[in-house]
Amino acid sequence: xxxxxxxxxxxxxxxxxxxxxxxxxxxxxxxxxxxxxxxxxxxxxxxxxxxxxxxxxxxxxxxxxxxxxxxxxxxxxxxxxxxxxxxxxxxxxxxxxxxxxxxxxxxxxxxxxxxxxxxxxxxxxxxxxxxxxxxxxxxxxxxxxxxxxxxxxxxxxxxxxxxxxxxxxxxxxxxxxxxxxxxxxxxxxxxxxxxxxxxxxxxxxxxxxxxxxxxxxxxxxxxxxxxxxxxxxxxxxxxxxxxxxxxxxxxxxxxx
Numbered sequence: 001x002x003x004x005x006x007x008x009x010x011x012x013x014x015x016x017x018x019x020x021x022x023x024x025x026x027x028x029x030x031x032x033x034x035x036x037x038x039x040x041x042x043x044x045x046x047x048x049x050x051x052x053x054x055x056x057x058x059x060x061x062x063x064x065x066x067x068x069x070x071x072x073x074x075x076x077x078x079x080x081x082x083x084x085x086x087x088x089x090x091x092x093x094x095x096x097x098x099x100x101x102x103x104x105x106x107x108x109x110x111x112x113x114x115x116x117x118x119x120x121x122x123x124x125x126x127x128x129x130x131x132x133x134x135x136x137x138x139x140x141x142x143x144x145x146x147x148x149x150x151x152x153x154x155x156x157x158x159x160x161x162x163x164x165x166x167x168x169x170x171x172x173x174x175x176x177x178x179x180x181x182x183x184x185x186x187x188x189x190x191x192x193x194x195x196x197x198x199x200x201x202x203x204x205x206x207x208x209x210x211x212x213x214x215x216x217x218x219x220x221x222x223x224x225x226x227x228x229x230x231x232x233x234x235x236x237x238x239x240x241x242x243x244x245x246x247x248x249x250x251x252x253x254x255x256x
Contacts, residue, residue: 003043010037011061011070011097018247019070019094023106023190026210027056027073028236032244036062041074045096046089048082050074059093067248070094077190078130079167088197095201101150102198103246104191104207105239106162109215111176112185114158116211118235120242121186122154123207127163127179128192134166140182143192145199150206153249154242160185162209164192176215187215206246210235 014036022029038060041047050057056073063069072094076087094102108121115121125144129135142161151159163179165171167189171179179187186209198205212235 003039004045007037007039007043007059007061008097014061014063014068015098016061016068016070017099018067018101018103019072019090019097019099020064020103020243020247021072021075021090021105021194023075023104023210024052025107025212025233026105026236026239028233029105029240029243030064030071030073031236032240033060033064033069033071034062035060041076044093046092048076048086048089050076051080052077064247065244067244069247070097070099075190075194077167078193079189084130084193087193091194091198091201091203094198095203100203101247102194102203102205103243104194104205105243106188106191106207106209107212108162108186108188108209109171109176109213110186110211111163111180111215112158112160115160115186117213119211120157120235120238121162121209121211122151122157122159123162123191123209124151124159125161126192126195126207127161127182127184128196129163129165129179130192131166135178142183143196145195145205146207147204149250150204150246153245154208157208157242158185162191162207163187165189171215186211208239208242210239
């Protein structure tokens with residue numbers, strides 16, 4: 001029996017209806033997760049191992065609190081050289097394994113004045129500015145694949161728009177000014193492709209950004225990936241509580 005076949009056997013026994021993707025440095029938010037089985041991304045059909053620090057590249061199944069769940073420790077990015085179809089692989093894998101709810105998390109730069117490092121933002125919509133022609137395309141329109149019912153489960157968080165940029169370089173101050181004019185409240189390099197793919201598969205989608213720094217040009221300090229990981233870990237407890245609420249809420253009604 002292959003590693004994935006054995007993993008799939010455990011999944012079928014637990015029947016998780018929800019999945020969560022943990023972004024850069026956010027694996028500590030899974031302290032409440034009790035793992036029953038895990039497999040590397042490279043063993044999962046349609047996935048490849050990630051190459052970015054802070055993304056472990058494991059898919060696990062177990063219980064988040066009392067809720068059976070799939071957890072993707074890490075994700076794939078467009079800037080790693082992957083096609084949008086490969087980047088969206090976790091959404092397809094989650095759906096194939098029976099998930100009906102897909103919770104995405106990411107580390108992001110704060111644009112909104114109330115989003116200081118360590119704050120969380122509920123994603124209500126995103127700007128997909130990914131690819132060589134993104135700034136000249138219709139991608140400037142805010143897209144909203146995120147479920148209103150799940151957004152309502154996060155009333156304590158600022159509900160904002162996430163701008164997904166190509167990466168891997170951090171954004172320039174000019175790009176941040178442009179994104180802010182288009183309505184962005186936070187900025188990063190992920191989530192949009194996965195969210196749209198999951199919604200297209202009929203999954204109920206939620207997104208949470210962990211603000212790890214002020215966006216370029218809004219703070220004199222230089223941006224560094226190591227600092228992003230440290231700040232993400234500090235917000236882990238708050239993020240864990242939000243994820244637990246999203247995974248458990250009204251799952252019986254999803255897809256009914």
